[in-house]
Amino acid sequence: MAISDTRGDGWDLSAPAMRLYEACALRDGDLVGQITAANPQAQRELLDWGLITLEDLPGGVPGVRDPQHALQRRTDEVLAAAEEQVALLKNLPSLSTRLMRHYEAVQLRAGASSVYLDDQAAVNARLQDVVGGARREILAAQPGGPRDRAILDKAVARDVVALDRGVELRTIYRDTVRDHPVTAEYARKMANRGAGRSAQYRTLAGAFERMIIVDREQAFVSDHIVAGGPAHAAWLITDPAAISVMARMFEAAWMGGRPWSGELRARRGGDARDTIGSSSVRGARTTRQQREILRNLCTGVSQKSIAGRIGVSERKMEKEIAALKALWGATTLNELIYQWALSPDHRVDDSAPAEGPAGARVEGEESAA
Known part of the structure; x- marks a missing residue:
């Protein structure tokens, strides 16, 4: 039996534990006291392995047990634990099948055409990848109203790159953005770029669904299926039939929207600080x-x-x-x-x-x- 230098690792005894066992066997009370004082865990190791007993302490020295019997008990314990691990390994395929059945019931997948994303970081990462890879067109319906500057600053960098690639970018906002200077500033910048393609914006007063459609091949929509799901949860859809219907919905909303290039709504009393360019x-x-x-x-x-x-x-x-x-x-x-x-x-x-x-x-x- 090999001996570890300092501590036991569950499969072996530490050097202090081995010295303590030897001292107990020799009935050397002074040495037992010195080892125990310097290495309190040594006694715990020997008790766990069943190599000593504290029932009778003649002279204050723990009694030693037959190591063959103690190690046989240890062997039986290890074998029992191994059998549990083997049983778990044998059960994993069946467990996986049962879990996937429940998971797919939530996913409502049809040929992997829809993927449920409930982690906000995963949603953002997937969205950045898909939008960043747009080749022809990005259609975005954003019913959330005015956007904060941090979000819009990130959008400018992303959208400029897409427009410079020749991607057509059309966005529908709620009519309330016409009263929001930050969103208006962003729209002015993107809709009046001068050289190169510019983005297009329209606003709607009524309700409409949030969606982002990329190249009419992939689309993100809000979750309305999973009960109790987080507010930021979304679905990534790749089914051509579903995306075709969504694109028609977007086009219908687009036709009903009012073109917007970032001009602020005129205020009463002639207060209209919303000029574009010169x-x-x-x-x-x-x-x-x-x-x-x-x-x-x-x-x-x-x-x-x-x-x-x-x-x-x-x-x-x-x-x-x-x-x-x-x-x-x-x-x-x-x-x-x-x-x-x-x-x-x-x-x-x-x-x-x-x-x-x-x-x-x-x-x-x-x-x-």
Whole structure:
């Protein structure tokens, strides 16, 4: 039997315990006292192994037991514990099957098309990976209302990278963001980037579901299934049929939303500190020439005639129309005219002198300095 230098590890005796056993066997009371005083755990080891007894202490020395019997008892104990471990190992496959049955009942998986994420860190990490890998399009419906600056600062870095890759980014917010300077500042920055693709935003006054759809291949939605689940729990969905329905829901909400480029809602008394860039028009994103094109389209004038009126080629007119469609995310002329009618741009007064800023005032409103 090997002897450890300092302590027992459950499979062996420490050196102090071995010396104490030898002292007990020799009935050397002085040595027993010295070892016990210096190493109190040594006696505990011998008692655990069944090598000594404290029932009779002639001369204050513990009695020793036959080591063969003690070790046989120890062997029986170890074998019993090993049999329990073997039984556990044999039962693990069955236990795994039973647990997975309950887990999958909660997951409601269909070909691994939905994954339940109840850990906030896991939700955020998975969301960052999926959104960060977007190739074509990100559709986000955010009904939570105004966002705090910390969240928006992170979003700027992420969204700029996506837009620079050519990803189309459209977001629906609750109408309340129009009263929130921090969210408005973020929207202005992302919707008016100048060079490169800009993000598009719309707002809704009514209720709508939270969702983020990436490339119409993966989507995140809030959890409405697991009873008692945490508020931040979400589902990652990859089922094409489900995502197709969600995308149609988003498009319907998008069509019903009001275009928004970060302009704050006008306050009573003319308090409107929400100008965009150097323009003094709240929310205007179009140039004087673009607005002239749109006004002509609204009255039914053909693109060829409009080109003649403003003195540009038909090819240039086609490019202007395409740029206007992209600005509002419209796919048809009818949709473009509809979005123009909803936007602040259609109220811009372009009767100001040409050398002055287009839309120096808005009909019925005071100029925002």
